[in-house]
Amino acid sequence: MFIEIEPHSAVPIYLQLANQIMEGVASGGLPPGSPLPSGRSFAADLGMNMHTVNKAYHYLEEKKMIEIIPKKGVFIHPEGIRRATEEEKNRIEQELRPILAEALCLQLEKEELQQMIEQTIRKIQGGSK
Secondary structure, three states, rough: OOOOOOOOOOOOOHHHHHHHHHHHHOOOOOOOOOOOHHHHHHHHHHHHHHHHHHHHHHHHHHHOEEEEOOOEEEEOOOOOOOOOOHHHHHHHHHHHHHHHHHHHHHOHHHHHHHHHHHHHHHHHHOOOO
């Protein structure tokens, strides 16, 4: 798995890492049950603080994307790909709301937004950026 961190991005590093792992799951590159490196090992490979990796891992664990099994390791959750619960749907809708509001302020048309979404889904599923 290739991870690319942009240190000067407004997006926190732990979130960049978590988002890229989620993309790996969504693209099929990291199927359920796949092992991930230990926090210490991943941090060393990426040249970042171990606490940053641990923060990303705990964020993903809360979302049921990974499971951390003491003394065994970190794995993509068996239910990493699943149907969203109503609570998860509501959370995603709330997270999309400010993005859509900004898009409307920038006078993006509904068709443009739909095209952007479809293009992004194709990129994720194709594994390209």
